[in-house]
Amino acid sequence: AQTVTQSQPEMSVQEAETVTLSCTYDTSENNYYLFWYKQPPSRQMILVIRQEAYKQQNATENRFSVNFQKAAKSFSLKISDSQLGDTAMYFCAFMKHVGNEKLTFGTGTRLTIIP
């Protein structure tokens, strides 16, 4: 079974600064996906970024980037030039590399961007 651990329940940062959210996971799988999801107060889960385990290059989506360390089973999210709209819960998630498979989530980090 897979587990995902987020050790930072809450974080806050000033607007325009950079913040890094941590995530570690445990699995015996060799090929899998890792994700960061954003959940604003509306409850809508929004996919922020995806990383495929067989790719060594870290994924990047505009202001969002990851630091994927496969050997260490670490997957952190860096948000650059943080904006007020980034305020939300952020969840790290794992999925086996098959066509359709359930997601395994961490407990989340509540991020607050301070104006």
Added chain:
Amino acid sequence: GAGVSQSPSNKVTEKGKDVELRCDPISGHTALYWYRQRLGQGLEFLIYFQGNSAPDKSGLPSDRFSAERTGESVSTLTIQRTQQEDSAVYLCASSFDYGQEVYNEQFFGPGTRLTVL
């Protein structure tokens, strides 16, 4: 196009009552998932439907929980004899099936907040 929709948005019930939660997936999505999110927690997998295959019920916490899906459309999650620990947000997600070797993104609905008094 329309996203995943869920109803009701909020449901308050009394302990011991049965509740039904509805999910309308994105048209054409053959896979449908139910997750539960307790207060301050991440999402927990409950059940997964894929086309006409037998559903994966491995995440259902007790036999009070059941779910049905009509073909590749609407799904209903039923909780019988509700308990206070069933209070949570229940989220539904759907995905297309491009094949086993391809990533199939799950698209989430807004969830139903269930409160059991």
